Amino acid sequence: MPNKCVMDSKRLSANVQSNRNTDLTQSTEDDPLIDGPLISKDALESSIKRxxxxxxxxxxxxxxxxxxVVLVGLCVTLAVVCVLVGNHAEECEVALSGLDTVAAVLLAKTALWLLVFLFERCVQHQHSMARRRGYLRFYRVTRELQHMPLLIHSAGNAAVLVVMAPSSILDKRVRNLSVYLLIVIICVELLASIICLTKYTVHVLRFNKQSPSPDVSEEEHSHTFSAGTSVTRTETGFRDGSSLEEVVEKQADLIEYLKQHNTQLSKRLLALSSQQARA
Known part of the structure; x- marks a missing residue:
């Protein structure tokens, strides 16, 4: 009887060991990478980094x-030579193919507004792409500058309408007063636009020269440096004096970038896993 119990115990152990081996074999067949080399971090990061x-x-x-500058120079020259001076009215009429000088200036200003509108669309598209690549801080710094040229020219157009609508009344009081005001408006508009565009160009040139990494990578480097030098400095979270809307916007931008980054990382991980499985 004891011998029978011993034999049954050995059979049970053998069955359990066989089941374990079968499970391991099935697990290995289900996951062919279990005995294969792990995906290196450098290979994964090099495929993600752009x-x-x-x-x-x-x-x-x-x-x-x-x-x-060229258009404003031409408009001021036409206004002075053809209207304010008045000695070359016939030549100006021939040169403009019978078009009124003030109308020509207004058409030139309209064409300039269209160019500024196209520029604003282009800038917004490029900055949105930079935002998706993780340059959230640069996007926020230059966000107001993206729209300023169009706002300046739109305000200039509104001022021109205010001046030209009662031009007949203004010219009765002071000769060619509407033309003088028109010149002042386009010159002020030029000055404000040049200042804004110059400031924007400086920001973009500095950004291109520095060639920074995405904000997440920069923060990781800064945190690593702070930990090494025993300096605790962070900008995460809400504190007194900060804007809650700004904090929420920063978090939303960061979450959106991390979602895109994780999606790319997952796709590359699956691609590398399939390559190792075929190998």
């Missing part, structure tokens, strides 16, 4: 400034 992409809007802003 080369820094410079913003091409700096030269666009410079070109817009040149066009703006």
């Amino acid at each position: 080369e820094f992409q410079k913003l091409p809007t700096a030269w666009t802003a410079g070109l817009l400034m040149v066009v703006h």
Whole structure:
């Protein structure tokens, strides 16, 4: 009887060991990478990291400034020579193909507004792409500058409408007063636009020159440096004197970037896993 119990115990142990071996075999077959080499961190990070992409809007802003200066110079010259001086009225009429000088200036200003509108669309598109690549701080710093040129020219157009609508009344009181006011408006508009575009160009050129990493990587480096030097400095969270809307916006931008980064990381991880499985 004891011998029978011993034999039954040995059979039970053998069955358990066989089941374990079968489970291990099935687990190995289900996951062919269990005995394979692990995916190296360098291979994964090198596939995720992208080369820094410079913003091409700096030269666009410079070109817009040149066009703006040329158009304003031509408009002021036409207004002075053809209207204010009045000695070359016939020549101006022939040169403009019978078009009124003030109308020509207004058409030029309208064309300039269209150019500024296209520039604003281009800048917004490029900065949105930079935002998706993780440059959230640069996007927030230049967010107001993106729209300022269009706002300046739109305000200038509104001022021109206010001046030109009662031009007949103004010219009765002071000869060519509407033309003088028109020149003042386009000159002030030029000055404000040049200042804004110059400031924007400096920001973009500095950004392209520094070629920084995404904000998340920069924060990781700064935290590592702070930990090594025993300096605790962080900008995360809400504190007195800070704007709650700004904190929420920063968190939303960071979450959106991390979601895109994790998606790319998962896709690359699956690609590398399939490559090792086939190997």
